Amino acid sequence: MSKRMRKVVFPVAGLGTRFLPATKVVAKEMLPVLDRPLIQYAVDEAVDAGADTLVFVTNRYKHAIADYFDKAYELESKLAQSGKNDLLAMVQGTLPKHVRCVFVTQPEALGLGHAVLCAKPVVGDEPFGVVLPDDLIWNGRGAGALRQMSDLSVRENGAGVIAVEEVAREQTDKYGIVDASPLSERAAKINLVVEKPKPDVAPSNLAIVGRYVLPGRIFELLETTKPGAGGEIQLTDAIEALLAERSVLAYRFEGTRFDCGNKLGLVKATLAMALEDPALVEPTKGFIRELCD
Numbered sequence: 274m275s276k277r278m279r280k281v282v283f284p285v286a287g288l289g290t291r292f293l294p295a296t297k298v299v300a301k302e303m304l305p306v307l308d309r310p311l312i313q314y315a316v317d318e319a320v321d322a323g324a325d326t327l328v329f330v331t332n333r334y335k336h337a338i339a340d341y342f343d344k345a346y347e348l349e350s351k352l353a354q355s356g357k358n359d360l361l362a363m364v365q366g367t368l369p370k371h372v373r374c375v376f377v378t379q380p381e382a383l384g385l386g387h388a389v390l391c392a393k394p395v396v397g398d399e400p401f402g403v404v405l406p407d408d409l410i411w412n413g414r415g416a417g418a419l420r421q422m423s424d425l426s427v428r429e430n431g432a433g434v435i436a437v438e439e440v441a442r443e444q445t446d447k448y449g450i451v452d453a454s455p456l457s458e459r460a461a462k463i464n465l466v467v468e469k470p471k472p473d474v475a476p477s478n479l480a481i482v483g484r485y486v487l488p489g490r491i492f493e494l495l496e497t498t499k500p501g502a503g504g505e506i507q508l509t510d511a512i513e514a515l516l517a518e519r520s521v522l523a524y525r526f527e528g529t530r531f532d533c534g535n536k537l538g539l540v541k542a543t544l545a546m547a548l549e550d551p552a553l554v555e556p557t558k559g560f561i562r563e564l565c566d
């Protein structure tokens with residue numbers, strides 16, 4: 274039986290320019306979908322997948338994520354004193370007790386592959402997950418996407434597993450694109466991955482979305498990965514190198530992805546979550562009807 278992933282890396286050093294001016298002071302991962310920041314959804318999914326070590330790859334200016342998961346002594350004692358136990362539980366519940374956070378900095382923004390490589394000293398040579406918090410993947414009460422992927426990786430002797438979703442042809446140059454041979458309803462064996470190909474040369478319209486389960490070996494491959502698309506060190510290029518050594522699977526997860534790296538995605542996620550909230554579902558539907566009339 275191959276080893277289960279226990280560590281998950283969150284590359285969170287990005288500037289979030291699509292949400293300026295808010296992101297002048299608010300880290301994009303702290304933008305809320307209803308009352309929870311994007312990073313909370315990402316962390317919940319990692320914990321659901323069995324992670325006990327969360328590695329945040331951040332930059333020297335971003336302290337909000339560390340603050341958010343830290344103990345808030347003053348707030349907690351005020352809530353306790355005033356008997357606001359529900360709120361206290363909410364504030365204390367951002368992270369289960371058995372989970373630890375490790376923060377590493379990415380000194381320069383050299384690309385996603387470089388960001389992941391910064392986590393090497395913490396992860397070492399074991400399977401690990403990567404979650405890009407911009408991609409909020411929601412599967413209601415069912416298993417989160419990363420848990421589905423980690424289960425598959427264990428069943429397939431530690432194979433790398435990458436989440437994919439079909440996108441419109443004209444969007445291929447925004448994603449890593451895979452060419453894969455189907456193995457089952459949701460899984461396929463990747464033959465080729467290419468970062469942000471133009472629609473006319475893209476091998477398919479099957480795009481990588483922000484979830485990966487990877488072997489520790491990827492770090493060594495990243496160390497020798499040259500800058501690729503956009504002049505950045507791309508995780509996709511290291512995965513392409515990994516394909517020469519072992520099989521990597523593309524996985525169509527169960528759940529809905531909201532691309533919260535752009536405004537429309539954040540609006541959609543907010544509406545979808547409001548429609549799942551018993552207190553908000555009816556007023557939200559009413560408001561949407563009103564807007565559409």
Ligand code: G1P
Binds near residue numbers: 385468507
């Ligand atoms: C990154 C990856 C890309 C992937 C995408 C998913 O790109 O490099 O392969 O498809 O995330 O969100 P970015 O969006 O950081 O440019």
